[in-house]
Amino acid sequence: MSSLLIEEGHKVLIRMPSSNSKIVHIRSATQKINLGKFGTFNASSLIGKPFNAAYDIQADGNVAFVDPKSLLEELGEEIDEDESSERNNSNLKDREENQKVTVEEIARLKKDMQEGKIAATEIIKTLVNNNSSHDNKTKFAQLKFIKRKARKYSKRFEAMEPTARNLCEYYFNTKPQKTRGIRVDSLAQIMCFANVMASSNILVCDSTGGLVLSALLERMTHGDRDLGGRLFAMLDGDMPNFDIVKEMNTAEGVVERTIDYLSWSRIEPVEGEGTDDSLVHNSHYLFPSTLSEQPIAAPETTDEKALERHTKKVAAIARTRAARAKLAPTAFDGLIIVSQFEVTDILAKLIPFVGYSRPVVVHSQYKEALVPAYLMMRASPDYVNAQITDTMTREYQVPVSGLGTHPFMTTSGTGGYILSATRVYAGDGPLLTASAKKKMGMGQAAQTSKKRKL
Amino acid sequence: MAAVGKEDHSPFTKYGKTIQDGDMVIAYVNPLDLQAVKIVKDGTMNNKYGAFDHNSIIGKPFGTRVLSKKGNGHITFLHPTPELWTACLPHRTQILYMPDIALVSSLLDLKPGAVVIESGTGSGSFSHSIARTIAPTGTLHTFEYHEERVLKFKDELASHDLSSIIHVNHRNVCKDGFGLTGVSDAVFLDLPSPWEAVAAAKETFKKGKVGRICTFSPAIEQVQRTCEELEKFGFYDVRMFETLIRRQEIKTLQKKPLPTRDNVTGFTKRESPKRKRDGQDDEDEEAAEGGEKEDEEAATGDKADQVVVSRTVQNVAGHTSFLVFASIFIE
Numbered sequence: 001m002s003s004l005l006i007e008e009g010h011k012v013l014i015r016m017p018s019s020n021s022k023i024v025h026i027r028s029a030t031q032k033i034n035l036g037k038f039g040t041f042n043a044s045s046l047i048g049k050p051f052n053a054a055y056d057i058q059a060d061g062n063v064a065f066v067d068p069k070s071l072l073e074e075l076g077e078e079i080d081e082d083e084s085s086e087r088n089n090s091n092l093k094d095r096e097e098n099q100k101v102t103v104e105e106i107a108r109l110k111k112d113m114q115e116g117k118i119a120a121t122e123i124i125k126t127l128v129n130n131n132s133s134h135d136n137k138t139k140f141a142q143l144k145f146i147k148r149k150a151r152k153y154s155k156r157f158e159a160m161e162p163t164a165r166n167l168c169e170y171y172f173n174t175k176p177q178k179t180r181g182i183r184v185d186s187l188a189q190i191m192c193f194a195n196v197m198a199s200s201n202i203l204v205c206d207s208t209g210g211l212v213l214s215a216l217l218e219r220m221t222h223g224d225r226d227l228g229g230r231l232f233a234m235l236d237g238d239m240p241n242f243d244i245v246k247e248m249n250t251a252e253g254v255v256e257r258t259i260d261y262l263s264w265s266r267i268e269p270v271e272g273e274g275t276d277d278s279l280v281h282n283s284h285y286l287f288p289s290t291l292s293e294q295p296i297a298a299p300e301t302t303d304e305k306a307l308e309r310h311t312k313k314v315a316a317i318a319r320t321r322a323a324r325a326k327l328a329p330t331a332f333d334g335l336i337i338v339s340q341f342e343v344t345d346i347l348a349k350l351i352p353f354v355g356y357s358r359p360v361v362v363h364s365q366y367k368e369a370l371v372p373a374y375l376m377m378r379a380s381p382d383y384v385n386a387q388i389t390d391t392m393t394r395e396y397q398v399p400v401s402g403l404g405t406h407p408f409m410t411t412s413g414t415g416g417y418i419l420s421a422t423r424v425y426a427g428d429g430p431l432l433t434a435s436a437k438k439k440m441g442m443g444q445a446a447q448t449s450k451k452r453k454l
Numbered sequence: 455m456a457a458v459g460k461e462d463h464s465p466f467t468k469y470g471k472t473i474q475d476g477d478m479v480i481a482y483v484n485p486l487d488l489q490a491v492k493i494v495k496d497g498t499m500n501n502k503y504g505a506f507d508h509n510s511i512i513g514k515p516f517g518t519r520v521l522s523k524k525g526n527g528h529i530t531f532l533h534p535t536p537e538l539w540t541a542c543l544p545h546r547t548q549i550l551y552m553p554d555i556a557l558v559s560s561l562l563d564l565k566p567g568a569v570v571i572e573s574g575t576g577s578g579s580f581s582h583s584i585a586r587t588i589a590p591t592g593t594l595h596t597f598e599y600h601e602e603r604v605l606k607f608k609d610e611l612a613s614h615d616l617s618s619i620i621h622v623n624h625r626n627v628c629k630d631g632f633g634l635t636g637v638s639d640a641v642f643l644d645l646p647s648p649w650e651a652v653a654a655a656k657e658t659f660k661k662g663k664v665g666r667i668c669t670f671s672p673a674i675e676q677v678q679r680t681c682e683e684l685e686k687f688g689f690y691d692v693r694m695f696e697t698l699i700r701r702q703e704i705k706t707l708q709k710k711p712l713p714t715r716d717n718v719t720g721f722t723k724r725e726s727p728k729r730k731r732d733g734q735d736d737e738d739e740e741a742a743e744g745g746e747k748e749d750e751e752a753a754t755g756d757k758a759d760q761v762v763v764s765r766t767v768q769n770v771a772g773h774t775s776f777l778v779f780a781s782i783f784i785e
Contacts, residue, residue: 004663188560357517
C-alpha cells in the first residue's frame with residue numbers, strides 16, 4: 001500500500017495556493033523548503049504528517065496540519081447569504097476607488113504577513129471589507145472574489161503523494177510534451193485496455209519519461225512484496241530516461257526487480273561487438289551496450305581500474321543477455337506503446353513476443369499516427385477487436401462551500417487517442433477471406449453501425 | 455468463504471496460457487457478439503454459427519481463432535478479462551462501463567493491497583474490475599440490498615474463483631451501515647441516495663491516512679445533496695467529472711474528379727470511377743457500410759485516388775452519470 005505518512009527521503013508533490021504544483025524531494029529533515037512567494041518551511045515539520053492533506057505555513061517556519069475544511073469556509077462570514085434580487089452587477093463600475101485600501105497599505109499588510117504578525121485571512125478580510133462594491137455583488141460573485149484573493153495571499157498548500165495519477169496531472173498541466181499529452185483519464189484507460197494485473201508480464205515502449213512505467217509499477221506492486229509482475233521496457237536510446245519512475249516513492253529494490261530494459265538496437269545480438277569498449281561508456285552499467293554472445297576475455301593487465309571496468313562490463317553483458325533472453329515468443333501478457341517511433345514498425349518487431357489473447361494498447365496525441373497500425377490490424381488475421389477511441393472528460397465545479405454547480409471554464413480538448421486490439425492465434429484451421437465474408441453479407445458491417453459495448 | 459486455495463487461479467487475477475477443461479472462455483465473434491462459455495470435456499456449444507465441440511480447443515492457447523462449423527464466421531476463444539466480462543455479463547441492473555470504471559479506479563487510487571468498499575454490487579461489472587486491480591493482496595467488501603442479486607453474484611464469484619478477494623454482503627447500507635470500522639482505503643457508492651450512506655461510509659475508513667470516496671449519480675440534484683453531506687462530514691477536495699468514450703470511425707474515401715461536359719449531350723457528366731450511380735449518396739452509404747471491408751481496401755493499396763479519413767462516430771453512447779470524488783482524513 002502507499003505510505004501513509006511523509007518520511008525523510010520521500011518526494012512530495014506540493015500543490016500551492018495558486019494551484020501550481022512542484023515536486024519536492026525531502027532529502028533531510030534539516031532542509032528548508034522554498035515555495036517562492038508563498039513562503040518557506042522547515043522540512044522537519046512535514047515529516048510524519050499524512051499525504052494528500054492541507055498545511056498552513058506558520059510564522060515560525062513550521063507547517064501545521066489544517067483540519068481539512070476550506071479556506072473559504074473560514075472566510076464564510078464575509079459572504080452575504082441574502083439572495084435578494086436587488087443584488088446584481090448593474091451598478092458595478094470599474095473604478096480604482098472601489099478598493100479603499102491603498103497599494104502602500106496592502107504592501108505593509110503583506111510584509112506583516114510574511115513576518116508572521118498577521119494571518120493571510122486577515123489581509124483577505126481587510127480587502128473584502130474595504131471593497132465598496134463587495135456588498136452589491138451576488139453571493140457567488142463574492143465567493144469568486146474571495147477565492148481569487150485567497151489564491152494570492154494564502155499560505156496553505158497541499159502535500160500530495162507523487163502517485164502516477166498525480167504526476168500525470170502535474171505533467172499534463174506543466175509539460176504535456178514530456179508525457180506525450182497523456183491525460184489522467186487516458187492513462188486510466190490504458191490500464192484497463194491492457195488488463196493490468198499484479199501478476200502480469202508487460203512489454204512497454206515508453207517515451208513519456210517513465211509515466212507509463214510508473215502507472216504500471218503502481219498497479220503491480222504492494223510495498224516491497226513481490227507479486228510476480230514484471231515490466232520490460234524498450235529504451236529509446238542506450239540509456240534509460242525514466243525520471244518519472246524515480247519521482248514516485250517506491251520501496252527499495254522494487255524498481256530494479258520489476259523493470260528490465262533493452263535498447264532497440266540490442267534486440268538481436270551482433271557478432272564481434274562484445275569487445276567494443278566504446279559502447280560501454282556509461283558509468284552505471286545498468287543498461288549495457290555490448291552485443292556479443294561470446295565470452296569476454298579478461299584483459300591482460302593488473303591495473304585496478306581496468307579490471308574494475310572489465311568486471312562491470314561482464315556484468316553489463318550478462319544483463320543484456322538476460323534481458324534479451326526474456327524476449328521470447330508469446331512471453332508477454334500485453335504490449336503498451338506510447339512511443340516516439342512509428343507504431344507499425346514497433347508492432348512488426350515486437351508482436352511475436354506478445355502472447356495470444358493478450359492486449360495491445362497504443363496511445364498517441366494524434367489520431368493519424370495510429371491509423372496505419374489500425375488498418376494493418378483490421379486486415380490481419382492476427383488481431384481482433386481493433387478500435388481507436390478518444391475520451392471527453394469534463395470537470396465541474398461542485399456545490400461545496402456555497403459555490404454553484406457549473407462546468408469549469410477551461411476543459412482540456414483532448415487526452416490523446418488510444419488504439420486497442422487483442423492478439424489472437426490464427427495458426428490452425430482455414431480462415432474466411434474478406435471477399436467470402438462479403439458474399440455472405442456478414443463482414444463487420446453490422447457491428448460498426450450499431451453501438452459497441454467495448 | 456468458498457473455494458479457498460483456488461483463488462490464485464482466478465482468470466480475472468492471473469493469466470493462463472492454454473485452455474483447460476473447466477476454464478471459462480469468451481467466445482468472441484465481434485464486439486457485439488460475445489459470450490462467456492465454460493469449457494468442459496466432451497461439451498458442445500451451440501449458436502447461430504453451428505455446434506462447436508469443446509474438445510477441439512482444449513489444450514489450444516487462449517486467443518485461438520477458428521472458422522465456425524457452418525463456415526459462416528470466425529470465433530475467437532479469448533481469455534476472460536473484466537472488460538470482456540462487462541461486455542457479456544448477465545444484466546441484473548444498469549452496469550458501469552469501462553470509461554467510468556477506468557476513471558474511478560484511478561481516482562480512488564486502487565492498486566494491489568487496497569481495501570475497497572462498494573455499494574451496490576448490482577451486476578458485479580465494476581466488482582470484477584476492482585478485484586483485478588487490488589489482487590492478490592487487497593479485499594473488496596461489496597454490499598447489495600437485493601437478495602437475489604446477492605445470491606447470483608455469490609455463485610458467479612465461486613465459479614470465477616474470486617471468493618477470497620470479494621466478500622459479498624446482503625445489507626441495506628443506507629439503513630444499517632456497513633458494519634465495518636477503520637478498514638477501507640476507498641469507498642464507491644452507486645446508490646439512489648448516496649448521501650444517506652456518507653456518514654456510515656466515513657466510519658469504514660482506515661485511521662491515520664487519507665481515504666478516497668466516489669459517488670456515482672445520474673441527477674444533478676443527487677450530486678448537490680451528496681456534496682452537502684460530504685462537506686458536513688469533513689470530506690474535502692471534492693471534485694466532479696463526467697467522462698465519455700468516443701469511438702473513431704476510419705475508412706477510405708474514393709476521390710471524385712470534378713465534373714466535365716459531355717460532348718455529345720452537352721450536359722454535365724458526373725463520373726464516379728467505381729460506382730455507376732450518381733455521387734451524393736455514396737458517402738452516406740459508405741459510412742453505413744463502414745467496417746472491415748473499407749479498412750481492408752485501404753490497407754491493401756496506397757491508391758492515389760483514395761484517401762483515408764476518420765471521424766468520431768455519430769452516436770456516442772455513454773453513461774449519464776456524474777462522478778463525485780472526495781478525500782477524508784481520520785485521525
